[in-house]
Amino acid sequence: MAAIEQKDRLASDWSDEQVETVIGNILRAGVMLAGGVVLLGGIAYLAAHGHEQPDVHVFKGVSPELRSVRGITADALALHPRGIVQLGLLLLIATPVARVVLAAYAFHRQRDRVFVAVALFVLLVLLGSLAGWRL
């Protein structure tokens, strides 16, 4: 009996309303953090490259180190302005991913197996995309 009450209490800790509040906080924090990193990197970028000629008119594709999670992290840690901006953009892309992870956990706490599977499916598609679907 006590075990069931305990279960009910745990489940009510993760009611839809509370999940909504946590998700709202994650989204806001993610956007603020990402925006801050992009802004800092952007100021450094403009200070270093502001007087160069822009190369956005002809498509060449950005350099390979700015195309993968690993490359971007390394470039940002080396404090290259472009790498810092790209890290901020990566954090922005990661914000909805974090939201899906949280939703999967919340559905697990609510013992809703169908929706745990739904959330994990979406997560798989998102991670596959970030990895470039190179399996």
Place this chain on the structure above:
Amino acid sequence: MDVLHLSFVIWISALIAGLLGALTGLGGGVVIVPTLSLLLGVDIRYAIGASLVSVIATSSGAAAAYVREGFTNLRIGMFLEMATTLGATAGAFLAGVLHTNVIAVIFGAVLIVSAYLSRTNPPPDPEDRGPDPLASRLRMDSTYPTPEGPKPYHVRALPQGFGLMFVAGGLSGLLGIGSGAAKVLAMDQVMRVPFKVSTTTSNFMIGVTAAASAGLYLNRGYIKPGLAMPVVIGVLMGSMLGTRVLVKAHTKQLRLAFSLVILALGIEMIFNGLTGRI
């Protein structure tokens, strides 16, 4: 024009796009790509990459506020995100195969349709036709706040809505837009969900949908930090400003003006696509 000047011009344009997008509820992404490619001569692939990232920023920022109001239906959103993320993946693959001329023409057509849709008023809440067995089993039926207290609603035609969401995701992944209008249409007209629930849940889904194609765009080298930076900052500031002044603005005239701008951009996109200038 050097990098500093171009970044400033792009930042101002993105700020205006984000502001108008928030004020009219049409989203800024839809005008970012034509502005960058038609007016500033940016390659459309870089423009789409930058727009896509800015879409994640605005939708996540707005969703953070909306989920607390209690209109957003997390279950509907999460379930339909299976369709939108798969569609977005397909759209992003297609973007790598199709010629930029073709993408420009499709973009123009979507702009013209959005301009038309934005002229129509939000429909009255649909009458409740009772539960749908599949949607009820998935516990999607819920309530939404009204002045008279929480009002229950049911979800209809889940499979049809799911199919339309795949198409909406495809457009988002192909064109770098949020495709909120298509998502709202699917939920509101087909699934018969109340309008405010449709718009907030659609916005909630936009970020995840865009993230599914943004990964592929990143891998393909479409996301250029120097360009995406002023776009993201501008759109984010513009939309935050937009939500603050929303109450004071004359949204009706604004919507009309903005839809005319979208229409003009759509025609120009199609023209440039057909004449091979993009």
